[in-house]
Amino acid sequence: MESKRGMDQFEEIAGAEKTPEGALSRLVKILAILRENCPWDKAQTHESLRICMLEEAYEVCEAIDRRDMNNLKEELGDVFLQVLFHSQLALETRNFNLTDVINAECEKMIQRHPHVFLKENIKSVDKAIEKWENVKRAEKGELSYAARLRSVPVALPSLIRSYKIQAKAAEVGFDWDDVSEPFQKIKEEMEELLDAYQRNEEPDIAEEVGDLLFSIVNVARFLKVNPEQALTAASEKFISRFAFMEESVSRQGRNLKEMTLREMDGFLEEAKRYEDDR
Numbered sequence: 001m002e003s004k005r006g007m008d009q010f011e012e013i014a015g016a017e018k019t020p021e022g023a024l025s026r027l028v029k030i031l032a033i034l035r036e037n038c039p040w041d042k043a044q045t046h047e048s049l050r051i052c053m054l055e056e057a058y059e060v061c062e063a064i065d066r067r068d069m070n071n072l073k074e075e076l077g078d079v080f081l082q083v084l085f086h087s088q089l090a091l092e093t094r095n096f097n098l099t100d101v102i103n104a105e106c107e108k109m110i111q112r113h114p115h116v117f118l119k120e121n122i123k124s125v126d127k128a129i130e131k132w133e134n135v136k137r138a139e140k141g142e143l144s145y146a147a148r149l150r151s152v153p154v155a156l157p158s159l160i161r162s163y164k165i166q167a168k169a170a171e172v173g174f175d176w177d178d179v180s181e182p183f184q185k186i187k188e189e190m191e192e193l194l195d196a197y198q199r200n201e202e203p204d205i206a207e208e209v210g211d212l213l214f215s216i217v218n219v220a221r222f223l224k225v226n227p228e229q230a231l232t233a234a235s236e237k238f239i240s241r242f243a244f245m246e247e248s249v250s251r252q253g254r255n256l257k258e259m260t261l262r263e264m265d266g267f268l269e270e271a272k273r274y275e276d277d278r
Contacts, residue, residue: 009033027081028098031088046089053082054155111135145172159227162217170221179222185215244271 013030017023034041056078063072087098110117112135145168152164169175176182193208220227245267249256256264 027084028088031081031084035088035092044085044089046086049082049085049089053079053086056082108139111139145169157228158213159217159231162214163221163227166214166218166221176218176222179219182215182218182222186212186219189215241268241271241275244274 013026013033017026031041036042056075060072060075060079063075083101084098087096087101091097114135148168148171149165152161152168154161156164166175189208189212193205193212196204196208217227220230245264246256248267248270249259
């Protein structure tokens with residue numbers, strides 16, 4: 001009997017759909033079946049799925065960076081599944097359902113785009129963004145500027161979050177006049193970090209490292225550089241140079257662990273010259 005029920009469920013969701021509505025309905029049915037029959041899916045909660053949502057979002061970003069459209073299609077599906085999963089969990093506890101999620105987003109988009117749906121006359125991107133932010137603040141009822149800073153999600157990567165916090169503070173005039181001042185702030189924070197290190201005060205060292213990073217993000221903001229992307233690029237560059245060094249050492253029949261730091265630095269410099277010559 002159980003086997004026949006399983007076959008009936010499979011027949012219900014077998015075969016690709018030709019419309020977005022049909023495909024959405026198919027995936028909703030699949031998830032409901034999994035919640036009923038799969039031990040892993042049955043055990044999940046909003047909390048246990050939190051890291052999955054973050055990881056899937058990052059994988060979407062990676063597919064975009066690689067311009068891999070096939071992978072992007074797959075990863076967007078994984079993010080979409082996470083949205084459905086959380087909606088299914090909320091449905092089971094009678095908090096909300098997928099229809100509520102979609103309708104709430106529809107209302108939000110209509111309300112935040114009065115220049116589109118209410119025919120307000122806005123012609124520039126900057127004005128559209130300004131209108132969006134004004135409506136968003138009105139929705140959230142943020143009565144203080146500090147509340148606007150606190151509204152930047154803590155779950156964001158720290159570089160992105162600090163960038164957004166600084167940008168919001170700058171909206172009310174809390175900002176340097178030009179980039180020379182945040183550059184000077186980096187020097188000051190470096191000196192304070194060195195002083196904390198020399199005093200061997202671990203709590204102060206951690207605090208000063210944070211202050212230094214915050215100041216570097218501020219310079220990046222002035223220079224219109226996304227600090228998260230810049231650090232990612234620097235990390236990839238380091239990996240590439242490290243791989244060049246390891247391959248070069250291997251061709252000499254040696255192992256990295258057998259080398260001195262000075263020798264490894266020499267290979268890294270060679271990797272830099274190789275990049276410049278390409």
